[in-house]
Amino acid sequence: MVDLLEEYRIPATWAIVGHLMLESCDGRHADHPAPDGWFERERTDWQDREEIRFGPDLVRDVLESDVDHEFASHSFSHVLFGRPETDRELAVAELERSLEIASDWNQSVDSFIYPRNEVGHRDVLAEQGIQAYRSRSPTRYGIRCIFDLTVLNKSLLVTPTIDEYGLVDIPASLFLFGFEGSARTVAESVWDDPMVALARYGIDQATERDGIFHMWLHPNNLTHERDDRRMRAILSYLAQRRAETDLTVETMADVANRVTGGITAEADARPTVTRS
Structure with a gap:
């Protein structure tokens, strides 16, 4: 996709899941207020499959492209913001963690793409300085x-x-x-x-x-x-x-x-x- 966009000189907004940008993690995220079992696959089904848990090389391909793409947030762990079980604390944590990782990569975030297009907690987006979202x-x-x-x-x-x-x-x-x-x-x-x-x-x-x-x-x-x-x-x-x-x-x-x-x-x- 990066190659095709470069060939036709077309910029795109890339919605990046924050966890993809990590080099590694403990699979538990004990300080993250996610529901019980949210990261369970990291410790079980995906334990030996780092290629589907981490992908910083994919993000680098986007950022190093000759086309002026936009780096946008798709949350930290693909939490569904429109679901009742996603309370404000979780929404804040998801966005804050994403912005922290983006900052570590010297990236700012203007746009947010809701996982599965489930819109919710828009006040949190505004408080964190997000400018736009896709509905x-x-x-x-x-x-x-x-x-x-x-x-x-x-x-x-x-x-x-x-x-x-x-x-x-x-x-x-x-x-x-x-x-x-x-x-x-x-x-x-x-x-x-x-x-x-x-x-x-x-x-x-x-x-x-x-x-x-x-x-x-x-x-x-x-x-x-x-x-x-x-x-x-x-x-x-x-x-x-x-x-x-x-x-x-x-x-x-x-x-x-x-x-x-x-x-x-x-x-x-x-x-x-x-x-x-």
Whole structure:
């Protein structure tokens, strides 16, 4: 993914789980207020599999890229902020630990991507100086997204807003791996990759009207050559349309800075709607 983004000179917001940046740990995290058993796999199933517990080399690849990517937080241990069992103490600990590790790497954090898009404890984000977060898409995944666009006449474009905490809420537009399995195989055999078609549609919408087309994926979605082909097709089309029109490509921090005019989450702000 890093190589593809460099090839097409496209910056991205990378949501980094803090634990990935560690070189090692005791697998217990006794000072962390996580629920009982939260780190159990580190001491059992994953005990001898450091490659899935630690990945600082992956983070270095992003930071050393020639493209100006954004370093963002995805929490410390992928705690689900929207769940009832995630209390304020745990949310604070997750964010504080992530920011501490980022600081050790000489990185600042402006954007937060909620694990599994479960939004919660936004006040904690504001208190810790976070500027923006990603919220859920107004359209659904996969074939249901096509239904939303064609039958319900929804748009893939989203509009960032400033919430009551002064944070910039940037909704997602399209999950690029929401159409998989046998359905994808059948569609590709008789037509085209449906996610490439949807991505091109969203890119074209963004060249024609106000709004943001906000694509996202997990890097671990890229498991086969056809996944690389999907991303190459989308990124090459994005680069082409950027060259042909006044389309711009922004990270989440870029969007937040433009929407707020540089005002931080700690400053006084009122809910408002801003179009790009």
